[in-house]
Amino acid sequence: MSTTFSTLVENKFWVLARISRLFSRHMFNIQSLSVAPTINPDISCMTIDVDEEPDRLRRMQVELSKIVNVLSVDICDKNNYVETEMVLVKINTSSPHFSNFLKEVQRFNARVVYRQADIEIVEFSGDRESIKAFLDTSLAHEVESVIRTGPVAMCKKTQDNRRAGGNLYMG
Amino acid sequence: MGELTGAEIVLKVLESQGINTVFGHPGGAILPLYDCLPGSSIKHYLVRHEQGAVHMAEGYARSTGKIGVAFATSGPGATNTVTGLVDAKMDSIPVLVVSAQVPMSLIGKDGFQEADTVGITLPATKHSDMVRDINDLEKTLLDAFRIILDRRPGPVLIDIPKDVLMAKTKYPRYSQNVIKRNPRFESGDVQDAARALCEAKRPVVYFGGGIINADASEQLTRLIRELNLPATSTLMGLGAFAGTDPLFLGMLGMHGLYPANMAIYESDCILAVGVRFDDRVTGKLSAFAPRAQIIHIDVDAAEIDKNKKAAFPIVSDAAPALDLLYEESVKYLKEGHAGREKSMENWWGVIREWQKSRPLKYNLKKDVIKPQQVIEQLYRQTKGDAIIVTDVGQHQMWAAQYYLYDKPRNWITSGGLGTMGYGMPAAIGAQLGNPGRTVVAVVGDGAFQMTMQEMALLMNKTVPVKLVIFNNHFLGMVRQWQDLFYEKRFTATDLTSSPDFVMLAQAYGIDALRVDKPDKLEDSVRKMLESEGAFLLDIIVDHEEHVYPMVPAGAASHDMIVQKETDLLYMD
Numbered sequence: 001m002s003t004t005f006s007t008l009v010e011n012k013f014w015v016l017a018r019i020s021r022l023f024s025r026h027m028f029n030i031q032s033l034s035v036a037p038t039i040n041p042d043i044s045c046m047t048i049d050v051d052e053e054p055d056r057l058r059r060m061q062v063e064l065s066k067i068v069n070v071l072s073v074d075i076c077d078k079n080n081y082v083e084t085e086m087v088l089v090k091i092n093t094s095s096p097h098f099s100n101f102l103k104e105v106q107r108f109n110a111r112v113v114y115r116q117a118d119i120e121i122v123e124f125s126g127d128r129e130s131i132k133a134f135l136d137t138s139l140a141h142e143v144e145s146v147i148r149t150g151p152v153a154m155c156k157k158t159q160d161n162r163r164a165g166g167n168l169y170m171g
Numbered sequence: 172m173g174e175l176t177g178a179e180i181v182l183k184v185l186e187s188q189g190i191n192t193v194f195g196h197p198g199g200a201i202l203p204l205y206d207c208l209p210g211s212s213i214k215h216y217l218v219r220h221e222q223g224a225v226h227m228a229e230g231y232a233r234s235t236g237k238i239g240v241a242f243a244t245s246g247p248g249a250t251n252t253v254t255g256l257v258d259a260k261m262d263s264i265p266v267l268v269v270s271a272q273v274p275m276s277l278i279g280k281d282g283f284q285e286a287d288t289v290g291i292t293l294p295a296t297k298h299s300d301m302v303r304d305i306n307d308l309e310k311t312l313l314d315a316f317r318i319i320l321d322r323r324p325g326p327v328l329i330d331i332p333k334d335v336l337m338a339k340t341k342y343p344r345y346s347q348n349v350i351k352r353n354p355r356f357e358s359g360d361v362q363d364a365a366r367a368l369c370e371a372k373r374p375v376v377y378f379g380g381g382i383i384n385a386d387a388s389e390q391l392t393r394l395i396r397e398l399n400l401p402a403t404s405t406l407m408g409l410g411a412f413a414g415t416d417p418l419f420l421g422m423l424g425m426h427g428l429y430p431a432n433m434a435i436y437e438s439d440c441i442l443a444v445g446v447r448f449d450d451r452v453t454g455k456l457s458a459f460a461p462r463a464q465i466i467h468i469d470v471d472a473a474e475i476d477k478n479k480k481a482a483f484p485i486v487s488d489a490a491p492a493l494d495l496l497y498e499e500s501v502k503y504l505k506e507g508h509a510g511r512e513k514s515m516e517n518w519w520g521v522i523r524e525w526q527k528s529r530p531l532k533y534n535l536k537k538d539v540i541k542p543q544q545v546i547e548q549l550y551r552q553t554k555g556d557a558i559i560v561t562d563v564g565q566h567q568m569w570a571a572q573y574y575l576y577d578k579p580r581n582w583i584t585s586g587g588l589g590t591m592g593y594g595m596p597a598a599i600g601a602q603l604g605n606p607g608r609t610v611v612a613v614v615g616d617g618a619f620q621m622t623m624q625e626m627a628l629l630m631n632k633t634v635p636v637k638l639v640i641f642n643n644h645f646l647g648m649v650r651q652w653q654d655l656f657y658e659k660r661f662t663a664t665d666l667t668s669s670p671d672f673v674m675l676a677q678a679y680g681i682d683a684l685r686v687d688k689p690d691k692l693e694d695s696v697r698k699m700l701e702s703e704g705a706f707l708l709d710i711i712v713d714h715e716e717h718v719y720p721m722v723p724a725g726a727a728s729h730d731m732i733v734q735k736e737t738d739l740l741y742m743d
């Protein structure tokens with residue numbers, strides 16, 4: 001089962017290395033990873049997707065929270081988190097599947113972000129299920145390539161109180 | 172508030188945190204720091220290899236409870252600290268390594284003696300970091316002290332480029348109060364745990380090095396005695412509860428005592444505190460304490476349920492958790508639980524039987540010294556009050572089994588990493604942290620040769636370490652495994668090409684003696700202990716001797732081999 005960690009970290013050198021080495025050390029394969037600063041430029045949010053057993057996830061959560069530059073770690077569940085992912089799909093307009101593909105693009109409300117000569121690039125975002133559905137149809141239409149960002153997740157509550165505990169060494 | 176250089180700030184911060192002893196080795200990148208040393212109150216000890224510096228810092232830290240500090244230069248200096256750092260990480264020892272780095276402008280360009288020290292040490296430390304800006308230096312160092320001491324102690328490395336050491340900035344910017352541990356209780360149901368412990372028919376306390384780090388011996392002792400509990404220790408926990416107390420069953424695990432391993436096997440409730448259910452303790456996990464409910468107290472939440480599921484997980488510093496457990500237990504027992512006394516009497520009866528039928532034992536010989544005999548002799552002559560520091564191998568296990576440690580911090584050994592070469596440098600660190608105490612380094616002829624260059628520090632009269640070499644002319648522990656599990660194919664364990672250790676000591680200006688006859692042992696040990704300065708005693712011991720009991724790797728911990736093959740005995 002694919003699971004998502006949402007972690008707030010200091011926006012600093014070495015932080016990604018500390019985190020990624022911890023995953024390798026515990027023999028986790030990271031499926032996807034997305035990182036960018038939050039409103040506070042000193043703090044970044046990392047969304048990390050893995051495919052693992054539930055009890056190993058709990059342990060990883062504890063291990064992650066021990067890293068000095070990690071401020072909070074959540075395992076995202078559907079009830080508390082909104083998840084979305086973006087994919088870019090490139091198709092050759094001379095492909096015999098192109099017109100059918102365009103119908104799907106409309107059906108999914110995807111957006112053409114680039115069109116030049118015989119190349120078209122389409123962007124689509126959505127939750128896990130719709131991404132899977134969109135990719136299934138795209139692949140059926142023999143597109144040239146697909147690039148995914150991996151999911152990002154946001155807590156549904158207005159007050160994101162995960163920061164309350166904070167990190168010991170920040171102050 | 173004036174301006175200081177980075178080098179001066181490093182020394183000022185160390186001084187402010189009560190550091191007066193540093194072990195290290197200079198080189199190009201760290202020269203600015205060494206250049207300032209004479210102006211500070213810090214005493215520096217020049218090691219001969221940076222691994223030795225970290226082990227000395229570890230020995231100093233473990234024996235005093237203070238933070239041990241080591242300096243290393245960039246590149247090879249820093250990489251030489253890695254073994255020591257991992258050792259300190261495995262055993263949760265509070266150590267700070269300050270390494271210098273090539274100037275900022277050379278970083279990433281393969282400059283002379285550039286190594287990616289932070290990258291190399293990420294997994295070797297609790298935390299490692301580089302200071303890029305002189306204005307961050309003071310805070311980074313103070314944070315390092317905080318990180319080392321927070322919850323589970325561990326090593327931190329701070330890497331400082333040479334130009335940052337030479338730059339100037341305002342100092343101080345922050346409070347220079349001494350940073351202290353902040354023991355706290357975090358989570359867990361102590362009341363339920365206390366009830367389980369009091370209601371158990373066959374309870375056992377299994378404690379470890381965490382008690383020593385938490386300075387919680389008193390709390391542990393009070394609880395064990397109040398509840399009349401049998402107690403067993405890990406290798407790292409020895410001394411946290413008095414080794415001579417009748418409630419103490421001895422060490423458990425691979426070379427643990429028979430009653431200790433059996434008690435764990437039969438137990439219905441185990442209070443595990445400051446321990447991590449290491450494989451050298453548990454043997455085959457599924458057969459470890461198969462009938463017991465486990466109360467697990469640890470300061471590191473990541474230890475809970477890591478190897479063994481806890482029925483009562485308690486995340487806390489050991490001291491407050493043991494205090495609470497004591498109070499709750501006393502309260503519970505006050506309500507009157509008449510059956511308990513009887514069931515404890517039965518349980519102790521079973522344990523005393525095991526102790527009687529399977530005591531630790533070895534056979535004396537007329538013409539060869541038995542290694543166990545040496546430890547007993549050391550115990551007798553030091554009245555159990557020396558600081559014993561060991562290396563890694565058979566001699567280490569005998570020192571754990573045959574010397575009884577009544578106080579914490581009298582026993583210093585490399586447990587988790589099992590680092591050969593740890594012994595002598597760690598003993599030097601322990602001696603410098605405990606002037607006036609008798610510090611004995613118990614080392615093997617193999618392990619000693621991994622860091623024996625540090626003997627140079629023993630020439631200094633302030634380091635009167637007593638160095639006892641258990642010379643069996645073999646890598647004994649490996650040979651034991653070859654003997655038992657590899658059909659006596661003794662590949663690459665012969666050490667007969669070693670130097671004459673007595674002559675070697677003399678070359679360093681250290682008094683030394685060799686002894687190979689049992690009837691001369693007592694005198695030689697006395698001579699060593701009475702000597703004023705450092706002393707090397709080269710004891711030729713029986714190379715056929717094995718460490719028993721032994722739980723073969725991966726076997727169930729109650730399946731102990733208790734004797735030599737002549738009357739080989741597998742117990743069930």
Ligand SMILES: Cc1ncc(C[n+]2csc(CCOP(=O)(O)OP(=O)(O)O)c2C)c(N)n1
Nearest residue numbers: 564565566589591615616617618646647648
């Ligand atoms: C650095 C390192 N290399 C290898 C080992 C594996 N090892 C463990 S015990 C041992 C033998 C130690 O021999 P010696 O120091 O002579 O002690 P003895 O067992 O004979 O008492 C070896 C090689 C180790 N623990 N550490």
